[in-house]
Amino acid sequence: MGDIKVFISSVQREFACERRLLCDYIRTDSLLGRFFVPFIFEDMPASEVSAQKAYLAQAAESHIYLGIFGTQYGYEDSEGVSPTEREYDTAKAHFVHRLVYTLRTESKREPKEQVFVKKVEQELVRRSFTTYEELRTAVYNSLIDYLEQKEFIRKAPFDAAAHPVATYDDIDPERVRTFINRAKEKRNFPLTFADGMEKIFSGIHVLTDDGRLTNSALLLFAKDPQRFFRTSEVRCAQFYGTKVEKPIRNYQVFAGSLFEMIDKAVGFVMSRIDARVGTRDHSADAPVDYELPESAVAEAIANAVAHRDYTSNASVQVMLFRDRVEIWNPGRLPDGFTVQKLREMHSSEPTNPVIAHPLFLAGYIEHLGTGTTDLIAACEQYGLQTPEFYQAEDFRTVIYRKTKVSDPDEKVTNSSEKVTNLDKKVTNLGGKVTKHGGKGDKMRLTAKQQKVLEFCNEMPRTAQEILDMLGVKNQTKTRQQYTTKLVMMGMLRPTTTASHDPNRKYITSHGERDD
The missing domain is CATH 3.40.50.10140 (Toll/interleukin-1 receptor homology (TIR) domain)
Structure with a gap:
């Protein structure tokens, strides 16, 4: 009652x-x-x-x-x-x-x-x-x-409904500016920050007909989205084995805007899987080949954030096991959709259409219903087992890692620089990097690498800012030493998935909550 x-x-x-x-x-x-x-x-x-x-x-x-x-x-x-x-x-x-x-x-x-x-x-x-x-x-x-x-019930979908108390004072202008720049790059978005907040929000349909801020505007651009929607977060956990069991190797809760949560969650996975650093035969920067296709991981996480049920008290969960990655979201497929249909070309029917549009403009998801088929194709091109989808109380995407994955208890040797913790060693042989940068790891770092971690602890920094702080030249060797290597060790992580973005930022990887 x-x-x-x-x-x-x-x-x-x-x-x-x-x-x-x-x-x-x-x-x-x-x-x-x-x-x-x-x-x-x-x-x-x-x-x-x-x-x-x-x-x-x-x-x-x-x-x-x-x-x-x-x-x-x-x-x-x-x-x-x-x-x-x-x-x-x-x-x-x-x-x-x-x-x-x-x-x-x-x-x-x-x-x-x-x-x-x-x-x-x-x-x-x-x-x-x-x-x-x-x-x-x-x-x-x-x-x-x-x-x-009183918002006890709504005729409009959750993301299109007006928030009863929010005002433009709750919006972060820098988050809007970042979105505009990315949408212009990805989809040739016509508006600029100078056009003003109301015109921009009207253009991406995050206002009601009478000009009030919708729930989606707050999830995407609020200074503190979690003040309005506490469970709008992504919980990421890395396990030692193939089951959910303690001890948990690494656990983080990512908050912020929807864009930031996606970037942080993708960074969590990509910085904790195996990666191979190639040669610089064709470029000044050595390419990094990850064990999993970054596009597939990003697609699965972006879909979970875009299509979840935001009225649920549950959160999106990303779980990294030795043999797979599982992405869970509280929500259900649209009526008439089945998990089998996701494997085929299908129409796009987002659960949260108002949220989906800005995510599409910023390049996080596709509007044509090709997201899941692209995810499958990317994994199969990597020689991986075909991803699977499950619908029960929650929706789940499973991306399988290669059959032989690194043993977290395995002891190995680094041929160029020995990096040890209490009982583990990290190996770099023939360009293969296996990292074990969990919360409890205490890796031996140079004084400058420690300085980088302290510098990036409070806020994300670009590679140029890091090198300027150290007082060293921006060269491939120094970028490898003070960004790429720390990322591979799991102690520094990128905040965006665009690996060739010169403005890509890095933040120290913590074992607890990251807002």
Whole structure:
């Protein structure tokens, strides 16, 4: 049952039957009964307090005052005021939401009742009725309107619904600027930051028709999205074996905007899987070949963030096992979709279409329904087992790693520079890098590498900023030493997936929450 108290008021003798029927209707209706608790005088238990005082106290404590007015004014107290008008005035004085329904009749109202009704008409919009059926329908519509106004229920999808209290002061301009730059690069987005926040938000459809900020605007661009949506986060865990069991090798909770959560979660996976550093035969920078296709990992995580159920108390989860990566999101496939359909070309029917559009503009997802087929193709081109999809209480994507993966307890030797912790060693032979940079690892670092980790601890930094801080030249060798190597060791991670972006930033990898 709900806890929104509805105080039903009328002249006792005139609408006694209607009040009882209406009370029973609200209590037993499958929707209204979930939210509202109706109250009528007849249900009040015996008390030493006078009936009038007790009834006025109930009116003051209610969330909704529901008045039914007819032709009679009713009993008058010593000051010539009826209990019905006292109840109305009490509800008004305590700022109770008021709903009033007047009988449509050819009979003349009593003079005081006529004055009372005119007073009410000047203060709020009333509805009229002739029969009980009309009254019941009018009350139902009014209560549904109340639920929508208070955001208990929504006609619009979650991401398209207006947030009741958010303003532009809650929006981070830098997050908007970053999005504009990326959308221009990826999709040739026509607007610029100079066009202003309202025009930009209108252009990407994150405003309601009357110009209010939607939930999607906050998830994408708020200074603190988790203040509005606490479970909008991605939980990432790395396990030693192939099952969910303790000890957990590394665990992080990523918050921030949807864009940032995707970038951070992808960085979590890519910085903890095997990678091979190639030669510089064709480029000044040595290429890094990851064990898994970065595009597939990014697609799976972006889909989970874009299509999750944001009304759920659960979060997106990314779990890295020795033999696979699992991405879970609280949500279900659209009606008519099956996991088999995801393996074929299909239409695009995003769960959160308003959220999906900015993610598409920024290059995180595709609009054409090719995301999952591209994911499958990328993995198969890598020679990996075909990814799998599962729909149960949550939706799950499984990307399989190569059959032979690095043993986290294996001891190996680094031919160029020995890096050890308490009982493990990292090997770099023939360009193959196997890293074990979990939370408990204590790798031997140079003084400058330690300085890099301290420099990147509070906020992400570009490679140029890192090298400037160290006072060294921007050369391939120095970038390898102070960014790539630390990424391979799992101690530094990129905040974006664009590996060739000169503005790519790096942040120290922690074992706990990263906002």
